[in-house]
Amino acid sequence: MSKQTVAMIVQCTLSIVIGFVIFLGLYPSENPKTPVWGALIGGIVGSWLLMKLYVxxxxxxxxxxxxTWDSD
Structure with missing residues (x-):
């Protein structure tokens, strides 16, 4: 595997972990959609912020x- 493939796998894994932690934090909610949306948005934003911090x-x-958001 190339370094780029490994980096993409690591970033995807971090996004899943961050989203799961946010989901667990929001789980006892009155609206059942709140934890799901929070996990989706938090996982993407958290992964993006970690990438920015690494760079x-x-x-x-x-x-x-x-x-930038686009890739070459």
Whole structure:
């Protein structure tokens, strides 16, 4: 496996873990859709923030600021 494939697997796993933790935190809710939507949104945003933090620590501020959502 290439480094890019491993990185994508790790990022997907982190997104699932973050979403699951948020789901457990929101689970005893009156509206049954709240934990599901919270987990989906929180998993995506949490994964994105962790990626930004990794790039900031590894490559610096300018590299982090130049990151976009589209991939090459």
């Amino acid at each position: 900031l620590v590894r490559y610096g501020w300018s590299a982090m600021r130049s990151m």
